[in-house]
Amino acid sequence: MSKNVVITGTSRGIGFELxxxxxxxxxxxxxxxxxxxxxxxxxxxxxxxMAMDLSVASQYDAxxxxxNTNWNAVDVLINNAGVLINKPFEALDMSDFETVYKTNVFGxxxxxxxxxxxxxxxxHVVTISSMGGVQGSMKFPGLAAYSSSKAAVITLTELWAEExxxxxxxFNVLALGAVQTEMLxxxxxxxxxxxxxxxxxxxxxxxxxxxxxxxNGKLLQVSSTTP
Numbered sequence: 001m002s003k004n005v006v007i008t009g010t011s012r013g014i015g016f017e018l019x020x021x022x023x024x025x026x027x028x029x030x031x032x033x034x035x036x037x038x039x040x041x042x043x044x045x046x047x048x049x050m051a052m053d054l055s056v057a058s059q060y061d062a063x064x065x066x067x068n069t070n071w072n073a074v075d076v077l078i079n080n081a082g083v084l085i086n087k088p089f090e091a092l093d094m095s096d097f098e099t100v101y102k103t104n105v106f107g108x109x110x111x112x113x114x115x116x117x118x119x120x121x122x123x124h125v126v127t128i129s130s131m132g133g134v135q136g137s138m139k140f141p142g143l144a145a146y147s148s149s150k151a152a153v154i155t156l157t158e159l160w161a162e163e164x165x166x167x168x169x170x171f172n173v174l175a176l177g178a179v180q181t182e183m184l185x186x187x188x189x190x191x192x193x194x195x196x197x198x199x200x201x202x203x204x205x206x207x208x209x210x211x212x213x214x215x216n217g218k219l220l221q222v223s224s225t226t227p
Contacts, residue, residue: 177223
């Protein structure tokens with residue numbers, strides 16, 4: 001049975017691969033990214049690519065209009081989009097933190113909030129975090145804004161699950177280890193990650209469709225290495 005799936009951060013990396021997988025499986029996909037062209041140019045079946053910047057409040061209306069007009073129901077929401085700034089802490093200013101948090105935290109919260117009315121008790125919200133946001137995990141210099149934002153969405157997920165446990169969707173968060181994506185290469189040039197974007201997308205695809213039968217309000221650490 002086909003699902004209605006909303007995915008953010010789809011212009012490259014894991015999000016890009018996820019869109020292709022869901023399309024191949026026959027699901028309907030709304031692919032959101034500041035740059036919609038990489039997905040739009042694929043002309044995939046049942047996929048709508050929409051340009052959207054999660055940090056711009058006025059752009060959420062178009063997403064809601066699309067869902068209400070074409071689907072009504074949302075079965076899966078994957079909060080995958082992320083912004084990473086790698087700077088020594090003393091070089092980070094308030095605008096850097098605002099840039100990261102507007103997408104990684106505020107954007108996640110707002111999109112989830114706006115789509116809640118389209119979700120049922122069988123829907124699943126999966127938010128992509130990072131091992132760097134997990135308390136007690138190894139931390140890396142330069143990632144104060146990024147890793148702290150990823151910690152915030154872990155707690156948000158736990159709160160959502162509690163608040164909507166009676167009849168709302170399931171909420172889970174995946175803390176990913178290092179994945180070979182463009183974002184990783186930009187932050188850590190030359191580092192080779194143990195997992196590819198395709199392999200991680202395969203895991204997320206399966207988990208988003210079936211994981212809510214076993215988990216709600218849970219943090220799952222998806223990493224085979226320390227980073």
